[in-house]
Amino acid sequence: MVPAPNWKHQRISRRLEHALILHVEHEGLGEIFGAPVDVYFDDTNILQPDIVFIAKDRKSMLGDKWYIQGAPDLVIEILSPTNSSMDAIEKMAIYERFGVREHWIVDPELRTMHVHILENGRYRLVKQYCGDEPAASVILPGFSVMPATIFEDLPA
Secondary structure, three states, X not given: OOOOOOHHHHHHHHHHHHHHHHHHHHHOOEEEEEOOOOEEEEOOEEEOOOEEEXXXXXXXXXOOXXXXXXXXXXXEEEOEOOEOHHHHHHHHHHHXXXXXXXXXXXXXXXXXXXXXXXXXXXXXXXXXXXXXXXXEOOOOOOOEEOHHXXXXXXXX
């Protein structure tokens, strides 16, 4: 059994999820889900991203199942001691292969956010964000969040 994420990971996840929920609900863009939520790509690829966005025109992928069937529009992975950077890279390859449109990797130790967009079936790094430079989504118009705010009050 994998241990639960530490409090630092949970605080980052809660802050990001809260900012996303406020924006997505205000704009009527779709739904946000936080871990634990299964994303079923196929019989051998079932993952639990930290945060998932499903656009409102794709909500049928929720159906009456207890899991998400297919590629979400956005997934966010927060690195932690139980979720190594290698694990994040392996997950990123699966997200890319199955067509997740946007992928973020949040690194609490470096206090950075890497935003990737899917172009021609491959992820392209849009930008690495840190400090007071707002990390902006490509697929969620008008959504951005400052890394400094997300990482505020966390020990180095």
